[in-house]
Amino acid sequence: MIARNRFRDPRSGFAWGGLLGVAALVGVWWIVAAMGVAGGTIPSPWRVLYTMYTDGWSFYGPNFEITALGALQGFVWGNALAIGLAILIMLIPPIESLATQLAILSYCTPLLALGPIILVVFGGRTPTVFLAAMYCFFTTMVGTVTGLRSADRTSLDLVRAYGGGRWQQLYRVQLISALPNTFAALKIAAPSAVLGAILGEYLGGVDSGIGVALTAAQTAYNVPRTWGMALAAAALAGLGYLVVALVARLVAPWTAQEAR
Numbered sequence: 001m002i003a004r005n006r007f008r009d010p011r012s013g014f015a016w017g018g019l020l021g022v023a024a025l026v027g028v029w030w031i032v033a034a035m036g037v038a039g040g041t042i043p044s045p046w047r048v049l050y051t052m053y054t055d056g057w058s059f060y061g062p063n064f065e066i067t068a069l070g071a072l073q074g075f076v077w078g079n080a081l082a083i084g085l086a087i088l089i090m091l092i093p094p095i096e097s098l099a100t101q102l103a104i105l106s107y108c109t110p111l112l113a114l115g116p117i118i119l120v121v122f123g124g125r126t127p128t129v130f131l132a133a134m135y136c137f138f139t140t141m142v143g144t145v146t147g148l149r150s151a152d153r154t155s156l157d158l159v160r161a162y163g164g165g166r167w168q169q170l171y172r173v174q175l176i177s178a179l180p181n182t183f184a185a186l187k188i189a190a191p192s193a194v195l196g197a198i199l200g201e202y203l204g205g206v207d208s209g210i211g212v213a214l215t216a217a218q219t220a221y222n223v224p225r226t227w228g229m230a231l232a233a234a235a236l237a238g239l240g241y242l243v244v245a246l247v248a249r250l251v252a253p254w255t256a257q258e259a260r
Contacts, residue, residue: 043224048231051224059213060232067210068236070125071197074132075240079140079189081133083182086144090170099141107138119203128200128209135196136189143185147178183248190240198233210236 026045033044043051052060085103089096114134118127151174159169201211210233217225 041223043227048224048227052228052231055225055228060228063208063210063213063229064232064236066206066208067128067194067197067201067233070128070200070209071132071193071236071240073129074134074196075136075190075193077129078133078136078193079186082137082140083144086141086148087170087175089145090148090174091166103138103141106134109134116203125200125206127203128197128206131200132193132196135192139188139192140182140185143181143188144178147181148174150181151177179248179252180254183244183252186244187241187248190244191237194233194237194240 029042030045033042033047082103085099089099114130116127118130148170151169155173156169159172164172198209198211198214201209202215206212210229214226214229214233217223217229
């Protein structure tokens, strides 16, 4: 009976489906490389893995670490501002229009156009953190506002009946109700922060990071290394997603059940 229940667990089916999808993707990649598509510029998975092994952790480790640090800083800043603004909207409803316009502006503005300006003004790794934060902001703010508004009306009325104001409704009911939507948005924001950090490194002003290593590999026409760094970037994005999912499971286990 227990074995059957485990077999029917939807999470097990999702895990097997994910593994089969990855295996199919690698198989297609291998076939495309063997067929010499795109003039033979697509290396085989084995060649990419061998190049990664040859380069070793001494090459990937520092670049991986510096990009992860920039993405983490941007993730914290962008999501903190987004969640704070969403809470402020609930407490002061008249600012919602202005806040929404600000979020849409941050989402639609070509961030690569802002990056050079930030680089000139602040220098250093600031564009990396800035772009990572901007890539997180819109998704998290919209998700948090949606979650805060999904609170049960009966519970809100009960708090009001006992003399609670808007603040009491917020921290007793709405913040808890918003957790599933907020964590769902944070899962999306984690890979987005990695993307923003890598794009920030492309702008220059830094001498290390996945973006810098990608640029150097492309300039040297080292195709296997370029693919290897792309895999490293994908691994970092996936790691960010898994960490947020783990935190969500530990802090609010019911969010995983609601996501099924």
